[in-house]
Amino acid sequence: MCSYCGANLTIPEALRTKAKPTVTSKPPKQRPAPSLEKEAPDLLRKAQPIAIKAWNSYVYWTWLRRLFPACLTILVIGFFACAALGALPFVLALFR
Numbered sequence: 001m002c003s004y005c006g007a008n009l010t011i012p013e014a015l016r017t018k019a020k021p022t023v024t025s026k027p028p029k030q031r032p033a034p035s036l037e038k039e040a041p042d043l044l045r046k047a048q049p050i051a052i053k054a055w056n057s058y059v060y061w062t063w064l065r066r067l068f069p070a071c072l073t074i075l076v077i078g079f080f081a082c083a084a085l086g087a088l089p090f091v092l093a094l095f096r
Helices: 036-094
Strands: none
Touching: none
16 A cells, blocks of 8 residues: 555566565573672682782882882992092192
């Protein structure tokens, strides 16, 4: 039926094509939601090496962050002390 003019429209039998069959696929099986209470020990066991490495990296970083400036300070103070002690005989010779 034409919604514009109201005429009855039919397709002759010879011109009709059969509908192609479609395959109905089953929806995938839904896995039950993971129970964190049951899987928590396993997840913690798997995450433990990563957590240990992260903690060790943090500890190394804090040591390096404090050790590097300390070594530089000691190096600068040692340089000035060495220069002062090396120049001391020349300075004392000037006052004679």
